[in-house]
Amino acid sequence: MSKVKYYYDPDTLSYRKIEPKKSRRFRNIALFFLGSFLFGFLGLILLLNTNLVNTPRELSLAREVKNYELQFELLGKKMEQIENVLANIEDRDNNIYRLYFEANPIPEEQRRAGFGGVNRYKSLEGFNNSEMIIATTKRLDIIQKQMVIQSKSLDEITKLAEEKEKLLAAIPAIQPIKNEDLTRMASGYGWRSDPFTKARKMHWGMDFTSPKGTPVYASGDGTVTRADNNASGYGKHIRIDHGYGYMSLYGHLSQYNVKARQKVKRGDLIGFVGSTGRSEAPHLHYEVWKDDERINPINFYYGSLTAEEFENMLKFANQENQSLD
Known part of the structure; x- marks a missing residue:
């Protein structure tokens, strides 16, 4: 409750109550509300910038x-x-x-x-x-x-x-020269000594040594794409497209028994061992290609070798000896 103030009136020789002006009263009320609003607003700003109070949207x-x-x-x-x-x-x-x-x-x-x-x-x-x-x-x-x-x-x-049946027939799966016709397997797939330069060189196939004229057989069904002497180093050679990305090559032949575009079956006689092209002695250079990349032929002899024969071949193929081409 506000204090009541008085003043002394000399005319009446008495104390009179001071009545505040209405304008002053309204001003004081306005200042009170303004101060309250500013204080509340500043307090709200401070609270909103702390973790003490979160708005419903912030909580959501x-x-x-x-x-x-x-x-x-x-x-x-x-x-x-x-x-x-x-x-x-x-x-x-x-x-x-x-x-x-x-x-x-x-x-x-x-x-x-x-x-x-x-x-x-x-x-x-x-x-x-x-x-x-x-x-x-x-x-x-x-x-x-x-x-x-x-x-x-x-x-x-x-x-x-x-196409499993056709695929299995097409894959080059037999040895291109019979075991009884081999003198020995001279060189396998891998780095070998070049017979002419004596430098280490990648040998992309396998060499089978045998006398000139030894029969060479197709290792899988396919179509002869080349039977000529027009590839550097291979001499007289035959290439068979087996389909499914497979191709086999038979190099250094003495004679052909097939011609280009001729279809052959696995085991068909296609040519004879020789020493044409870049060759040091009669042998067959044999390669297998898959998707235009040469791969190790030793992985494709499951159709003609016993386990013991394959083990012997693997042992000789891994020897880093000299190739014949």
């Missing part, structure tokens, strides 16, 4: 962020499960399916390759959780790429399975 956004973090955690666990299943499929693909159909395994670096070039995730930068979002997106992209690669691989395996 915080709950959303927590929910998103939980969803990302669950997504990470699901991706881990997908990666484990995919790794199992890839392992079976490389070590069972592709091995069974004599297809080259898909290299690990190809399956796990990332994405080069421009920054694919620039639009995701600049947010509070950008690192987590970008890492998760990258992980999803890699999984998607792996699945595409695996899908294409399985499509290839399915196609091979549908």
Whole structure:
């Protein structure tokens, strides 16, 4: 309660009550409300800039962020499960399916390759959780790429399975010279000493030594694409396209028994051993190609050799001796 003030009136020789002016009263009330408003406003600003008080919207956004973090955690666990299943499929693909159909395994670096070039995730930068979002997106992209690669691989395996009989007949699976006709196997696939320069040189096939005129047989079904003397170093040679990316080559022949565009079956007589071209002695130089790349022929003799014969061949093929061409 406000204090009552008085003043002395000399005319009446008495004290009179001081009555405040209405304008002053209104001014004081206005100042009170203005001060209260400013104080409340400053207090609200301070509270909103601290963690003591959160607005309903901030509380709602915080709950959303927590929910998103939980969803990302669950997504990470699901991706881990997908990666484990995919790794199992890839392992079976490389070590069972592709091995069974004599297809080259898909290299690990190809399956796990990332994405080069421009920054694919620039639009995701600049947010509070950008690192987590970008890492998760990258992980999803890699999984998607792996699945595409695996899908294409399985499509290839399915196609091979549908044509299994033709494939098995076409694969160069027998030794091109019979064991009883061999003098010895001179050199295998790998780095060998060149007979002319004596320098170490990659030998892309296998050399089978045998007398001139020894029969040479087609190692798989296919079509003769070349039977000529027009390739440097090979002399008289024959090339057979077996399909499915396979090709076999028979070099340094003395004679042909087939001609270009002729279809042959596994075991057909196609030519005879000689020493034409870049050759030091009568022998057959034999190569196997897969998808335009030369591969080790020793992996393709399951159709004509016993386990003991194959073991002996493997021992001689691994010796770093001198090739004959």
